[in-house]
Amino acid sequence: MARVCELTGKRPKTGFNVSHANNKTKRRFYPNLQTKRFFVPEEDKWITLKVSTTAIKTINKKGITQVLKEAKEKGLYTGKA
Numbered sequence: 001m002a003r004v005c006e007l008t009g010k011r012p013k014t015g016f017n018v019s020h021a022n023n024k025t026k027r028r029f030y031p032n033l034q035t036k037r038f039f040v041p042e043e044d045k046w047i048t049l050k051v052s053t054t055a056i057k058t059i060n061k062k063g064i065t066q067v068l069k070e071a072k073e074k075g076l077y078t079g080k081a
Contacts, residue, residue, distance in 0.1 A: 038064045
C-alpha cells in the first residue's frame, strides 16, 4: 500500500543526504504514518485509516466526523463513513 495519508494526502518528499565533504545523494523523507481505528458515532461503526500524526492531532481537536467531511470535500477520502 502507498505511503500516503488518507485524510491529509501527505506523501513522501525527496531531498539529499549531504556529507561533510558536501557530496549529495538522493533520499526520501517519509511522512509519519500510523494505522489507527476510529469510532464514527454517526455511523455507529469503527473505521481503520492510515493517517499521519498531524491528522491524528487534527482529529483530536476537531473530531473524526468533521475531518472526514473536509477530506471528502477535497477528494482525499472516498470511504463510506
